[in-house]
Amino acid sequence: MSDKKQQKVQEFEYKAEMKQLLNLIVHSLYTHPEIFLRELISNASDALSKVRFDQLTENKTEEDGGELKITITLDEKERTFVIEDNGTGMSEEELIANLGTVAKSGTLGFLQALKEQQPEKGGIDANLIGQFGVGFYSVFMVTDEVTVETKADDAQGCLWRSSGEGTYTIEKIDREKRGTRISFTLKEDAKEFAEAYRVESVIRKYSNFVDFPIYLDNKRANSITALWQRPKSELKEEEINEFYKFISVDYQDPLDHLHLSLEGAVSFKALLFLPKEAPMDMLYQQGALENHGPQLYVRKVMIQHECKELLPEYLRFVKGVVETEDLPLNVSREVVQNSPVMAKIRQILTTKIIGWFESLAQDHPEKFRQFYKAFGPVVKIGLNTDFTNREKLIELLRFESTATEEGEFVTLREYVERMVGDQKEIYYLSGDNRQQMLSNPNLEYFRKKGIEVLLLADPVDVFVIPSINEYDKKPLKSIEKADIDFKAGDEEKKDTLSKNMIEPVLRLFKDTLGDRVEDVVESHRLVNSPVTLVGGKDAMDPQIEKMLRMMKQSDMPGTKKVLEINPSHAVIKNLAGLCLLNENDPLIRTTMNQLYEGALLLEGSLEGTADFVSRMNDIIEAATKQAKS
Numbered sequence: 001m002s003d004k005k006q007q008k009v010q011e012f013e014y015k016a017e018m019k020q021l022l023n024l025i026v027h028s029l030y031t032h033p034e035i036f037l038r039e040l041i042s043n044a045s046d047a048l049s050k051v052r053f054d055q056l057t058e059n060k061t062e063e064d065g066g067e068l069k070i071t072i073t074l075d076e077k078e079r080t081f082v083i084e085d086n087g088t089g090m091s092e093e094e095l096i097a098n099l100g101t102v103a104k105s106g107t108l109g110f111l112q113a114l115k116e117q118q119p120e121k122g123g124i125d126a127n128l129i130g131q132f133g134v135g136f137y138s139v140f141m142v143t144d145e146v147t148v149e150t151k152a153d154d155a156q157g158c159l160w161r162s163s164g165e166g167t168y169t170i171e172k173i174d175r176e177k178r179g180t181r182i183s184f185t186l187k188e189d190a191k192e193f194a195e196a197y198r199v200e201s202v203i204r205k206y207s208n209f210v211d212f213p214i215y216l217d218n219k220r221a222n223s224i225t226a227l228w229q230r231p232k233s234e235l236k237e238e239e240i241n242e243f244y245k246f247i248s249v250d251y252q253d254p255l256d257h258l259h260l261s262l263e264g265a266v267s268f269k270a271l272l273f274l275p276k277e278a279p280m281d282m283l284y285q286q287g288a289l290e291n292h293g294p295q296l297y298v299r300k301v302m303i304q305h306e307c308k309e310l311l312p313e314y315l316r317f318v319k320g321v322v323e324t325e326d327l328p329l330n331v332s333r334e335v336v337q338n339s340p341v342m343a344k345i346r347q348i349l350t351t352k353i354i355g356w357f358e359s360l361a362q363d364h365p366e367k368f369r370q371f372y373k374a375f376g377p378v379v380k381i382g383l384n385t386d387f388t389n390r391e392k393l394i395e396l397l398r399f400e401s402t403a404t405e406e407g408e409f410v411t412l413r414e415y416v417e418r419m420v421g422d423q424k425e426i427y428y429l430s431g432d433n434r435q436q437m438l439s440n441p442n443l444e445y446f447r448k449k450g451i452e453v454l455l456l457a458d459p460v461d462v463f464v465i466p467s468i469n470e471y472d473k474k475p476l477k478s479i480e481k482a483d484i485d486f487k488a489g490d491e492e493k494k495d496t497l498s499k500n501m502i503e504p505v506l507r508l509f510k511d512t513l514g515d516r517v518e519d520v521v522e523s524h525r526l527v528n529s530p531v532t533l534v535g536g537k538d539a540m541d542p543q544i545e546k547m548l549r550m551m552k553q554s555d556m557p558g559t560k561k562v563l564e565i566n567p568s569h570a571v572i573k574n575l576a577g578l579c580l581l582n583e584n585d586p587l588i589r590t591t592m593n594q595l596y597e598g599a600l601l602l603e604g605s606l607e608g609t610a611d612f613v614s615r616m617n618d619i620i621e622a623a624t625k626q627a628k629s
């Protein structure tokens with residue numbers, strides 16, 4: 001070895017989280033060890049995409065490196081595995097940043113997901129790994145030591161080596177070719193991945209759509225097919241499903257797909273998918289809003305992995321590919337954002353996608369229901385952001401109601417069609433869940449009259465539904481507001497307190513509750529309950545109020561409520577009797593406080609139950625004492 005070639009091997013230590021991650025991969029991930037192959041191929045393909053993109057936009061030629069490709073070389077006897085690409089390669093800094101640190105939030109997200117999935121189920125599903133951008137390390141499922149030789153344009157070659165324990169090393173090497181070569185010896189229990197037929201079947205399963213050739217022991221192993229370019233009639237369901245899994249890193253088939261081929265003011269082709277379930281990251285990752293949208297291709301070249309400009313935010317769960325000839329290849333992100341072509345594509349896509357939902361609702365109600373359960377809360381946001389399509393989105397809304405079974409839905413159209421008698425308004429009630437809502441005393445009147453009430457259990461509803469104002473000229477009203485017109489009901493007022501009997505009850509109620517309520521009035525809506533709380537005309541929906549309080553995490557005082565009392569209820573009648581005998585009887589105030597807090601409890605807004613229970617005990621004591629005497 002000449003002096004010049006005297007190499008220094010530098011050792012680096014992984015950060016703590018990284019050690020934790022590697023430890024988990026080595027010891028707990030074992031349900032799908034073949035995933036390592038998908039991850040390595042996918043990284044190689046990304047590196048190749050970048051080169052192809054640069055070549056096309058900077059008019060570089062293919063002179064260095066030749067055909068862009070991935071090669072895999074196996075040696076069954078030695079149990080070795082080598083995967084090489086002539087993609088971008090990495091400089092020393094890039095190696096450290098990409099393979100040595102947890103600069104990416106992905107690692108932590110992954111650890112979190114692992115912890116949630118872990119024990120009982122008998123191991124962790126390695127499928128998870130790709131979703132969090134830590135895929136490279138899955139290689140430690142099948143080997144004890146990995147060597148990465150890599151070289152970027154205008155940088156010195158480097159050799160990275162690690163056994164996935166605490167450290168890795170880097171040394172400078174003389175490498176001529178741009179690109180990356182990853183090599184390792186397979187563990188005994190992973191030796192199947194040195195067999196060509198096994199590797200080939202994994203490639204066909206996970207990586208058939210990689211749009212660079214993959215050569216396995218010098219034989220072509222994948223078929224490059226731009227699926228969306230082919231006529232609908234030629235596409236097989238299975239192929240489409242595999243493609244979906246490939247681009248979305250979902251392990252399930254899609255719920256449905258839409259294949260578009262449009263020519264006109266702008267021309268584009270698209271293959272779009274609805275996942276079966278809301279992906280985990282949509283629920284808890286902050287970045288979910290940033291990273292969404294279909295892949296954008298221009299003339300067969302992938303321009304952007306997740307092009308959020310293609311769709312409005314409320315359709316961010318739609319996956320797929322869109323390819324157009326109408327954008328220049330060298331589009332920068334800024335151009336993508338501001339181009340009128342993009343705006344046009346987005347507009348057409350949005351219309352088509354909403355049409356897709358409509359036809360699912362019509363022709364495949366079961367699918368639509370599944371879709372709505374998973375993504376309804378996201379789509380609803382469109383009502384307040386996409387005024388062009390607002391009317392159509394309103395038609396897509398679905399609700400449970402007092403007339404549906406649990407889990408069944410009604411549309412606003414259906415609601416209006418089955419409105420009874422001279423009902424002029426659409427009624428709704430909001431709450432945390434169906435059971436809680438059904439026990440709300442404010443429903444009693446509606447139940448008795450056979451009037452359907454929509455039950456809004458999705459937290460998004462209370463922000464969206466009031467903004468509809470009216471549907472088919474019928475105003476939407478919360479049944480918890482004081483200003484509902486209960487004109488009926490008088491016909492059976494016989495068994496109720498007279499005005500002068502109620503008066504002292506109302507007065508003492510007001511006196512007892514003081515400024516805890518806005519007012520205490522006689523109720524026309526109650527049937528079986530003694531009291532209920534309703535919002536004043538301008539009051540906020542109690543659900544919104546609860547949410548605001550939660551968000552601010554402070555004791556923001558709630559808006560005051562009106563307490564309605566039921567003059568035909570035995571408890572209220574008894575109270576009237578007690579008032580007549582002796583207004584100072586302490587049982588009166590105790591009972592009144594108890595009734596008020598009971599109403600709060602039903603509404604879900606009673607804070608602290610100690611007083612409630614001790615008061616209840618007082619009342620029980622009084623009741624049992626009477627029984628004894």
Ligand code: ADP
Binds near residue numbers: 043136
């Ligand atoms: P992800 O690919 O999701 O970002 P990985 O852990 O699989 O996460 O890879 C980390 C990073 O290492 C990649 O983002 C990429 O920058 C770099 N990398 C991995 N493999 C290659 C490769 N074959 N060529 C160039 N860069 C690579």
